[in-house]
Amino acid sequence: MEFNQPAGQNLFDQSRIVGKPMPRVEGPLKVSGHAKYAFERHDVVAGQLHGYPVVSTIAQGRITEIDTSAAESAPGFRGVVTALEIGEMPSPFAWNFAPLFGGDRVSHYHQAIAVVVAETFEQARAAAALVRVDYEVEEGNYDLEAAWERAREDRSEPVSRIGDFEGAFAAAEVTLDGEYRTPGHSHAMMEPHATIANWQDGKLTIWTATQMVDWIRQSLARTLEMDPENVRVDSPYIGGGFGAKLYLRADAVLAALAARKLAEPVKVALPRPMIMNNTTHRAATIQRIRIGADREGRITAIAHEAISNTLPSGRGETATAQTRAFYAGANRLIVHHTAVMHLPEANAMRAPGEASGLMALEIAMDEMAEKLEMDPVQFRIINDTQVDPESPDRPFSNRNFVQCLEHGAEVFGWAERNMTPGGRREGMWLIGHGAAGAYRGSPAMASGARIRLQPSGRLIVETDMTDIGTGSYTVIAQTAAEVMGLPVEAVDVVLGDSAFPVSAGSGGQWGGPSATAGVYAACVALRAEIATRLGVENADSLEFVDGHVRGNDLDRLLSEMAAEGEIISEDTITFGDFRRDHIVSTFGAHFVEVAVHALTGEMRVRRMLAVCDSGRILNPVTARSQVIGGMVMGVGAALMEEIAVDTHRGYFPAHDLAGYEVPVHADIPAQEVIFLDTLDPVSTPMKAKGVGELGLCGVAAAVANAAYNATGVRVRNYPMTLEKFIPGLPTA
Amino acid sequence: MREFSYERIADPAAAAARAAEVEGAKFIAGGTNLLDLMKLEIETPVHLIDVNGSGLDKITETPEGGLRIGALVRNTTLSAHARVRRDYPVLTRALVAGASGQLRNKATTAGNLLQRTRCPYFYDTAQACNKRVPGSGCSALTEGAFSRQLGIIGTSDACIATHPSDMAVGLRTLDAVVETITPTGMTRTIHLEEFHHLPGDTPDQENALMPGEMITAVTLPAPIGGQQVYHKVRDRASYAFALVSVALIRQPDGSGRVALGGVAPKPWRSAAADAELPNGAAAVVAQLLDGARPTEENTFKIALAERTLAALLAED
Numbered sequence A: 001m002e003f004n005q006p007a008g009q010n011l012f013d014q015s016r017i018v019g020k021p022m023p024r025v026e027g028p029l030k031v032s033g034h035a036k037y038a039f040e041r042h043d044v045v046a047g048q049l050h051g052y053p054v055v056s057t058i059a060q061g062r063i064t065e066i067d068t069s070a071a072e073s074a075p076g077f078r079g080v081v082t083a084l085e086i087g088e089m090p091s092p093f094a095w096n097f098a099p100l101f102g103g104d105r106v107s108h109y110h111q112a113i114a115v116v117v118a119e120t121f122e123q124a125r126a127a128a129a130l131v132r133v134d135y136e137v138e139e140g141n142y143d144l145e146a147a148w149e150r151a152r153e154d155r156s157e158p159v160s161r162i163g164d165f166e167g168a169f170a171a172a173e174v175t176l177d178g179e180y181r182t183p184g185h186s187h188a189m190m191e192p193h194a195t196i197a198n199w200q201d202g203k204l205t206i207w208t209a210t211q212m213v214d215w216i217r218q219s220l221a222r223t224l225e226m227d228p229e230n231v232r233v234d235s236p237y238i239g240g241g242f243g244a245k246l247y248l249r250a251d252a253v254l255a256a257l258a259a260r261k262l263a264e265p266v267k268v269a270l271p272r273p274m275i276m277n278n279t280t281h282r283a284a285t286i287q288r289i290r291i292g293a294d295r296e297g298r299i300t301a302i303a304h305e306a307i308s309n310t311l312p313s314g315r316g317e318t319a320t321a322q323t324r325a326f327y328a329g330a331n332r333l334i335v336h337h338t339a340v341m342h343l344p345e346a347n348a349m350r351a352p353g354e355a356s357g358l359m360a361l362e363i364a365m366d367e368m369a370e371k372l373e374m375d376p377v378q379f380r381i382i383n384d385t386q387v388d389p390e391s392p393d394r395p396f397s398n399r400n401f402v403q404c405l406e407h408g409a410e411v412f413g414w415a416e417r418n419m420t421p422g423g424r425r426e427g428m429w430l431i432g433h434g435a436a437g438a439y440r441g442s443p444a445m446a447s448g449a450r451i452r453l454q455p456s457g458r459l460i461v462e463t464d465m466t467d468i469g470t471g472s473y474t475v476i477a478q479t480a481a482e483v484m485g486l487p488v489e490a491v492d493v494v495l496g497d498s499a500f501p502v503s504a505g506s507g508g509q510w511g512g513p514s515a516t517a518g519v520y521a522a523c524v525a526l527r528a529e530i531a532t533r534l535g536v537e538n539a540d541s542l543e544f545v546d547g548h549v550r551g552n553d554l555d556r557l558l559s560e561m562a563a564e565g566e567i568i569s570e571d572t573i574t575f576g577d578f579r580r581d582h583i584v585s586t587f588g589a590h591f592v593e594v595a596v597h598a599l600t601g602e603m604r605v606r607r608m609l610a611v612c613d614s615g616r617i618l619n620p621v622t623a624r625s626q627v628i629g630g631m632v633m634g635v636g637a638a639l640m641e642e643i644a645v646d647t648h649r650g651y652f653p654a655h656d657l658a659g660y661e662v663p664v665h666a667d668i669p670a671q672e673v674i675f676l677d678t679l680d681p682v683s684t685p686m687k688a689k690g691v692g693e694l695g696l697c698g699v700a701a702a703v704a705n706a707a708y709n710a711t712g713v714r715v716r717n718y719p720m721t722l723e724k725f726i727p728g729l730p731t732a
Numbered sequence B: 001m002r003e004f005s006y007e008r009i010a011d012p013a014a015a016a017a018r019a020a021e022v023e024g025a026k027f028i029a030g031g032t033n034l035l036d037l038m039k040l041e042i043e044t045p046v047h048l049i050d051v052n053g054s055g056l057d058k059i060t061e062t063p064e065g066g067l068r069i070g071a072l073v074r075n076t077t078l079s080a081h082a083r084v085r086r087d088y089p090v091l092t093r094a095l096v097a098g099a100s101g102q103l104r105n106k107a108t109t110a111g112n113l114l115q116r117t118r119c120p121y122f123y124d125t126a127q128a129c130n131k132r133v134p135g136s137g138c139s140a141l142t143e144g145a146f147s148r149q150l151g152i153i154g155t156s157d158a159c160i161a162t163h164p165s166d167m168a169v170g171l172r173t174l175d176a177v178v179e180t181i182t183p184t185g186m187t188r189t190i191h192l193e194e195f196h197h198l199p200g201d202t203p204d205q206e207n208a209l210m211p212g213e214m215i216t217a218v219t220l221p222a223p224i225g226g227q228q229v230y231h232k233v234r235d236r237a238s239y240a241f242a243l244v245s246v247a248l249i250r251q252p253d254g255s256g257r258v259a260l261g262g263v264a265p266k267p268w269r270s271a272a273a274d275a276e277l278p279n280g281a282a283a284v285v286a287q288l289l290d291g292a293r294p295t296e297e298n299t300f301k302i303a304l305a306e307r308t309l310a311a312l313l314a315e316d
């Protein structure tokens, strides 16, 4: 099914199930330990051996020797594969920027350079520790500040330049010129990367944890130089990803190579202390934002320039992404620099681009409002735009940002806040309130599904879509149940197997809307097949309700239709070009109350509210859980998360969950989430958009703005740790 | 993790004798620190002597009116003990500021005193670290290193790591004494003040214990009363090591005791600084942190220590 024009009235507008709150269908399996994650799939193949990675301990250079002799005589040793014996492997994918394995080049710290296989995990770990490696160390570049010094005035290749930014900025009545810094972030998802690999008759099966089943299948085939048809990937449960599991990673390559060499199944998990340097991180950024406005607060000039680290060939963090379209203003300049650095691989992390970009832009908006002596919420409202400010004939498909701000301000009690920074104190605590806008693009990706109507009347939905904790199982079950007129309990959803139709996968907050649209398409195909079997020409003249198909003087049980044998239908939703004639995005407004200790600078978030405009909310329970999770991550980004760089050695030294702090329960207050009741007919047939990344966007800036309001100290450098406030805090 | 052998020994004297006899032996109590370090091969004992059955898990009264805390008393048990809560509240407060509930259920009094630093370079066996491999160098002291969490005073050119224990900071204000048994069956007492060593040129030698010597108890002198508080400042609200922590005992006349955590290789207290308490936080910290040698990244700890103490003094 091609989605090639805006959705009209359809069955989702009278839905019984889609859009209704519903707990996760796989919840009982998860809480009882029956949902098996990759490393725990002991039953899929007998005789699994354990592989333990050996990783480089330099950031840049060449491996001159790998001595495995001591490892080979360790107890339980079964085999070893080294990068030198394998040699350089073809790059798995256009968006993998670091080599995962093979050859003598080391391009970052903790690059995988060998895997040692033994009978037990402990034996593999002990043997791996006996591998000796010699290197030729090379100098690397690890200093983003120095790169920024060089790039700061270079505007020779702007991303976009509209009107005359410099002229308008110089002429503006009120201006702001600020520099902001965001550190690198680690995904720190709960489940480490893990893979079990098994070869049989030249065919490879991996049981793994991935967000994108087909990408991984194609990538693994490419790097192993084999036909993708001979690779099967299975990933039914994933313990979080946040982008860390978008692309093929070393666990799968090591497991596959070791299993091939030993001709036995091998499992490899990346140990936690290796994950932060071995895999990917969100790049650090330095961002300069200039805004010019007239006295009434209308933006006349806006420039956003940013730099971020990347390995050669990488894209860096597109922190300027949202600024191209978020606010109005005739004269605009966007510059995106990448600093080639030899740190571990910078790549996508939840809301890549916008998450970091809004951390800066939404502080700048707050600062600008202050200069204008305006309410920062009002300032944002005034500069709303319903069209692409870079090309005004391109409208937003559906943008309700102003309603988010207005409704949020009312619910939060924004008007009652203290407006003098540092002006409200309760005992030892300074109290402040802050707001920020949220923006995140809502792409859609082709997505397929197969539906199998069983003689029992049950429905099986098969797609290689993944559920990384987001709720895919549930919204897919709801969609199929809705379209086929069955209760959710009659639908079995099976995910994550490359034997199933290729789906959108989970990333870029496209998964929910795209995958449900794909299931819708496949269900429509099933309805058509049933219509054909009933001799009805127009499938739309049939109604599917309560397990029956009715219309044209017919009334049949669905189960009856399949009495002779299951009925199978399959389809893929594709998204036509018309979608690109619009900007399809999601919007939100965040409101936060913080308390900052007047002496120590310790900060506690006391209250959070998010108002989201994400089109049809397919399931308010799972959507809310996405948004509050995003808000938690935003608090982390605001207050503590930083993957600190050793700029001498070129790596992240605090590379475990003790060194990289994410929020604990005690950091998170009551969170309120409101979904505006909006529909976006341009987005998908279900008029739905993504929500999983929106919840993070803008949160950190709202905390930062609240901290400023509380203390009068403006910090432009994340995380907002206490030493950055102390010099400006009261002494008693 | 290297291969190791394991045995349980119930009698403390026998355990100490055995520990001295087997080269590379170590005691294991809760295991919450030792096992983590063994998995990373930072600690590589060849033999573990499990002392959990040794009966040292009691809290008893001393003739002087103080308490004797067995080496194996769990942090949770100790923090919840009625006498501790009533007479030594700074200890309860310090304990519950540490780790998590689950860890405190396992962690023992002796193990807590002997836990090792959290310096990130100590934890990465690929990096030079004088504490882990004597003479290899100190990665934390090179240009561009990440040193925000590390120490500012009592450190040396060989090592700037801190001792991470919260419990020890509380104990320090209480003038606690460590009791041990040596491999020859002798008992000794070591004042907590003398228990942890400053790094000097030998940061690997962290305390006053002789090879094989086992901690049997920690004793607290008779209660001294006063207002007893502990404030731990960190980047998140719980489950993180201190940037700075302050243990304070304040008497109604304004005199008292102060110890700092998160700044030094041991709980940091001095009589001269205690004497400044009536003069306020700035005077105390100026005295206590006199001679501090922070890095650029952790110089804030000086101001933070003063402000944290000021905050405690401002509370009633």
Ligand SMILES: Cc1cc2nc3c(=O)[nH]c(=O)nc-3n(C[C@H](O)[C@H](O)[C@H](O)COP(=O)(O)OP(=O)(O)OC[C@H]3O[C@@H](n4cnc5c(N)ncnc54)[C@H](O)[C@@H]3O)c2cc1C
Residues within 6 Å of the ligand: A658, B026, B027, B028, B029, B030, B031, B032, B033, B034, B035, B036, B051, B071, B097, B098, B099, B100, B103, B106, B107, B108, B109, B110, B111, B112, B113, B114, B115, B164, B165, B166, B167, B213, B214, B215, B216, B239, B240, B241, B242
């Ligand atoms: C995630 C995490 C967070 C933590 N956070 C904090 C925190 O915030 N604050 C804090 O203070 N601590 C914290 N800790 C550390 C925790 O307090 C220690 O791990 C614990 O106290 C160690 O006690 P144990 O009994 O488990 O020691 P073990 O691990 O069993 O032993 C530690 C050391 O003591 C030796 N030893 C044990 N008993 C004896 C004895 N009787 N005589 C001689 N030697 C002995 C062992 O040989 C070993 O060298 C944290 C730990 C973890 C894992």
Ligand code: SF4
Residues within 6 Å of the ligand: B117, B119, B120, B121, B122, B128, B129, B130, B131, B132, B137, B138, B139, B140, B141, B150, B158, B159, B160, B161, B203
């Ligand atoms: S500070 Fe101490 S523990 Fe840290 S690297 Fe230096 S010597 Fe090792």
